[in-house]
Amino acid sequence: MSNNAGPVRHARMRERNLGVVLAEVVRHQPVTRARLADLTGFTKTTVSNLLAVLADAGLVRDGGLVHEGERGRPGVAVSVDGDGTAGLGLEINVDYLAACVIDLGRRVRHRHLVAADNRGRSAEAVIEALARLAEQALASATEQGLIVAGAVVALPGLLDRERGLLRRAPNLGWTDAPAGDLLRAGLPPLRLPADQDNEANLAALGELWFGAGRQLGDFVHVSGEIGIGAGIVVDGQVFRGAHGYAGELGHFVVEPGGALCACGGRGCLEQTAGQEAILRAAGLTELTATSAAGTDGSLSALITLLEAGDARALAAVTRAGEALGSTLASVVNLLDPDTVVLGGIFSPLAPWARPAVERALAEGSGTLRGSVPPVVVSGLAGGAAVLGAAGLVLDRIVADPALLL
Amino acid sequence: MSNNAGPVRHARMRERNLGVVLAEVVRHQPVTRARLADLTGFTKTTVSNLLAVLADAGLVRDGGLVHEGERGRPGVAVSVDGDGTAGLGLEINVDYLAACVIDLGRRVRHRHLVAADNRGRSAEAVIEALARLAEQALASATEQGLIVAGAVVALPGLLDRERGLLRRAPNLGWTDAPAGDLLRAGLPPLRLPADQDNEANLAALGELWFGAGRQLGDFVHVSGEIGIGAGIVVDGQVFRGAHGYAGELGHFVVEPGGALCACGGRGCLEQTAGQEAILRAAGLTELTATSAAGTDGSLSALITLLEAGDARALAAVTRAGEALGSTLASVVNLLDPDTVVLGGIFSPLAPWARPAVERALAEGSGTLRGSVPPVVVSGLAGGAAVLGAAGLVLDRIVADPALLL
DNA sequence: CATCATTCGTCCATAATCTGGACTAATAAA
DNA sequence: TTTATTAGTCCAGATTATGGACGAATGATG
Numbered sequence: 001m002s003n004n005a006g007p008v009r010h011a012r013m014r015e016r017n018l019g020v021v022l023a024e025v026v027r028h029q030p031v032t033r034a035r036l037a038d039l040t041g042f043t044k045t046t047v048s049n050l051l052a053v054l055a056d057a058g059l060v061r062d063g064g065l066v067h068e069g070e071r072g073r074p075g076v077a078v079s080v081d082g083d084g085t086a087g088l089g090l091e092i093n094v095d096y097l098a099a100c101v102i103d104l105g106r107r108v109r110h111r112h113l114v115a116a117d118n119r120g121r122s123a124e125a126v127i128e129a130l131a132r133l134a135e136q137a138l139a140s141a142t143e144q145g146l147i148v149a150g151a152v153v154a155l156p157g158l159l160d161r162e163r164g165l166l167r168r169a170p171n172l173g174w175t176d177a178p179a180g181d182l183l184r185a186g187l188p189p190l191r192l193p194a195d196q197d198n199e200a201n202l203a204a205l206g207e208l209w210f211g212a213g214r215q216l217g218d219f220v221h222v223s224g225e226i227g228i229g230a231g232i233v234v235d236g237q238v239f240r241g242a243h244g245y246a247g248e249l250g251h252f253v254v255e256p257g258g259a260l261c262a263c264g265g266r267g268c269l270e271q272t273a274g275q276e277a278i279l280r281a282a283g284l285t286e287l288t289a290t291s292a293a294g295t296d297g298s299l300s301a302l303i304t305l306l307e308a309g310d311a312r313a314l315a316a317v318t319r320a321g322e323a324l325g326s327t328l329a330s331v332v333n334l335l336d337p338d339t340v341v342l343g344g345i346f347s348p349l350a351p352w353a354r355p356a357v358e359r360a361l362a363e364g365s366g367t368l369r370g371s372v373p374p375v376v377v378s379g380l381a382g383g384a385a386v387l388g389a390a391g392l393v394l395d396r397i398v399a400d401p402a403l404l405l
Numbered sequence: 406m407s408n409n410a411g412p413v414r415h416a417r418m419r420e421r422n423l424g425v426v427l428a429e430v431v432r433h434q435p436v437t438r439a440r441l442a443d444l445t446g447f448t449k450t451t452v453s454n455l456l457a458v459l460a461d462a463g464l465v466r467d468g469g470l471v472h473e474g475e476r477g478r479p480g481v482a483v484s485v486d487g488d489g490t491a492g493l494g495l496e497i498n499v500d501y502l503a504a505c506v507i508d509l510g511r512r513v514r515h516r517h518l519v520a521a522d523n524r525g526r527s528a529e530a531v532i533e534a535l536a537r538l539a540e541q542a543l544a545s546a547t548e549q550g551l552i553v554a555g556a557v558v559a560l561p562g563l564l565d566r567e568r569g570l571l572r573r574a575p576n577l578g579w580t581d582a583p584a585g586d587l588l589r590a591g592l593p594p595l596r597l598p599a600d601q602d603n604e605a606n607l608a609a610l611g612e613l614w615f616g617a618g619r620q621l622g623d624f625v626h627v628s629g630e631i632g633i634g635a636g637i638v639v640d641g642q643v644f645r646g647a648h649g650y651a652g653e654l655g656h657f658v659v660e661p662g663g664a665l666c667a668c669g670g671r672g673c674l675e676q677t678a679g680q681e682a683i684l685r686a687a688g689l690t691e692l693t694a695t696s697a698a699g700t701d702g703s704l705s706a707l708i709t710l711l712e713a714g715d716a717r718a719l720a721a722v723t724r725a726g727e728a729l730g731s732t733l734a735s736v737v738n739l740l741d742p743d744t745v746v747l748g749g750i751f752s753p754l755a756p757w758a759r760p761a762v763e764r765a766l767a768e769g770s771g772t773l774r775g776s777v778p779p780v781v782v783s784g785l786a787g788g789a790a791v792l793g794a795a796g797l798v799l800d801r802i803v804a805d806p807a808l809l810l
Numbered sequence: 811c812a813t814c815a816t817t818c819g820t821c822c823a824t825a826a827t828c829t830g831g832a833c834t835a836a837t838a839a840a
Numbered sequence: 841t842t843t844a845t846t847a848g849t850c851c852a853g854a855t856t857a858t859g860g861a862c863g864a865a866t867g868a869t870g
Binding site for chain 1: 818822828
């Protein structure tokens with residue numbers, strides 16, 4: 001029957017407990033040993049011992065004094081050491097590359113995004129360019145006295161995480177690209193092995209840790225850039241499915257027999273609600289992504305049109321919102337999330353798209369359950385995935401500090 | 406950040422390890438201490454100590470001798486004690502009530518199903534009838550020398566597991582029925598608290614432990630009786646969603662503006678692929694369920710028609726299969742299961758429905774991922790949920806034997 | 811200003827649990 | 841009969857959390 005816990009020896013017990021204490025320090029930032037004992041259920045002695053190990057590893061440090069009660073001896077403030085360990089987040093997307101460094105205290109220490117049309121280029125060339133971005137990020141980190149413990153790359157496609165393979169990325173035109181190996185070769189070795197994950201999954205985690213998801217535990221995050229994916233977060237963890245392909249919203253069939261998609265199917269959601277489809281429907285011939293750094297130029301052109309009240313643009317966005325909303329209705333019926341978060345391009349487009357999304361969502365779901373989950377707009381927009389990637393490195397450390405000795 | 410593991414004290418360490426050893430005994434049935442040491446990674450000493458505790462609790466026992474290698478002293482065969490602890494499974498469905506008792510060795514010791522149209526009846530009355538069924542089951546168990554440790558009830562609707570409330574069961578016509586309290590009152594107190602779960606979730610678990618799912622770890626199980634639900638199993642665990650409503654397939658909209666559903670919506674899958682809808686489309690006026698014990702009489706009438714090659718019946722089943730298949734395509738895109746299992750009424754109907762299901766499934770999914778998950782037919786058909794309910798009791802014990810001292 | 815109650819953190823003896831090597835038992839092969 | 845091999849137990853040792861005692865630091869009280 002089901003049993004996911006392996007044998008627990010003394011060493012493993014301690015490793016877990018280190019994680020428990022560190023997680024509590026992260027959650028309650030300047031906190032005394034006595035309060036940590038309350039929070040965790042350990043004795044003060046045990047808390048002190050565990051903290052000593054964490055301090056040796058450079059993960060926490062004592063700050064000033066804190067007075068919690070009215071009388072009594074003040075406690076020593078224990079905080080996360082934000083000047084020691086950091087995580088490196090990287091992202092390859094269809095029209096840009098990105099890198100960021102975040103320290104254990106969750107401050108963004110470095111962030112860099114370069115527009116680049118990666119559609120035609122080979123995986124080797126793109127990863128080479130990403131490696132240069134990573135080098136800059138690492139240099140910036142060491143300059144600030146940080147030690148980068150690990151890296152995670154966000155990729156827009158289906159990937160085989162075990163073998164480090166990007167199996168299919170229809171929007172990049174890549175098939176079976178050995179992204180993992182290439183990246184490992186391009187990067188200096190870090191303490192933790194470089195890992196990769198789906199862009200949509202990491203965007204959802206970015207939202208969870210740095211955006212609207214902070215208060216949420218269970219939600220679905222729609223991350224639409226060129227493609228459309230969903231990151232499903234349940235109880236603070238990403239739901240990946242059997243092969244890691246869960247949440248592939250972009251290729252839901254919303255219009256049987258509709259436009260041909262890069263994936264080979266017809267009438268996929270991306271062909272109605274993807275960035276290019278929206279721009280085309282709005283009458284904006286697509287410009288090359290390099291025309292603007294950071295955000296895509298044509299997207300801001302679309303927003304200008306929308307702000308001016310252009311009917312054709314509004315119709316395109318409304319139609320996209322409806323298609324997305326009815327797809328999300330299926331998601332809600334199946335996964336029962338607490339909240340739906342609109343990210344990616346849907347975040348800036350929300351003022352115009354959201355009503356349509358909510359309408360279609362309410363129509364297709366909620367009849368049985370009684371309530372429709374609220375639709376929230378991400379404040380991070382396109383930047384969520386890199387942040388999530390860097391955050392994932394830190395999350396792993398917090399969950400199991402023993403990874404760093 | 407995410408950390409689901411609480412503090413680990415010595416006692417908790419031992420409890421987990423008891424579960425690890427017991428799970429390995431269950432998996433490899435007659436097994437020696439030495440091999441258990443290999444399997445778990447513990448020393449032989451530790452295995453012996455843990456087994457002593459499990460034996461005291463009546464969960465395992467020593468059998469004869471086993472010779473594993475070519476030479477050397479033979480080992481003592483340790484097996485699960487199938488004559489001690491058992492689990493009670495109960496089920497309330499629209500047209501029947503069921504109960505079963507399964508021992509730790511996974512043998513079904515008692516099984517009883519009574520046809521009963523529960524549609525008009527009050528929750529109190531139905532639960533009263535179920536309690537009588539449970540009493541018979543308990544009597545049968547004690548007669549066989551078994552101690553029933555706990556019970557789980559399968560219910561066809563959305564439920565609030567924490568408050569023990571059946572929130573909505575459109576096919577029964579119940580709203581906010583305090584099923585949990587009623588049941589606890591009707592049953593003698595057991596060692597573990599009586600619990601309840603969705604019929605679809607438990608059917609999936611039944612399939613996992615007693616049916617086609619044995620070899621599978623990740624699958625989606627469609628359990629269609631009157632309503633249509635899906636149980637999502639990931640890594641041997643049911644995926645429930647934020648509020649426990651995940652997998653509600655029956656109210657996917659497959660025909661916008663279609664027939665009115667009991668849930669209040671229009672064009673729900675149940676209105677096309679539900680048992681009553683199929684029978685109606687096949688020209689069979691629905692008979693009362695009490696006309697046959699065990700299986701629904703009209704369903705076997707439908708099968709007779711199908712076997713005779715009746716065109717109208719075939720068209721009805723094909724249409725249902727197509728609707729189900731296109732809904733399953735969404736499921737596959739979102740959840741990425743390894744396999745799709747057809748259970749409930751779709752199990753006997755599979756010879757006629759399966760091609761349509763597979764066609765629609767292949768059409769809507771698989772374009773991106775390259776492969777469509779295989780569609781497997783359950784051998785348990787309607788009985789899966791009760792089995793899963795009883796199995797869940799046993800699964801909890803195996804995962805944490807400390808529950809029984 | 812001295813005293814007291816209170817709270818914080820550490821020290822130390824104790825208890826629980828797993829490990830690892832030594833030892834006995836039982837079997838097949840030589 | 842002897843030897844090699846494997847199974848299971850025993851016992852000392854190591855690791856880790858516990859719990860009470862104790863000193864330290866602070867506000868309240870008189």
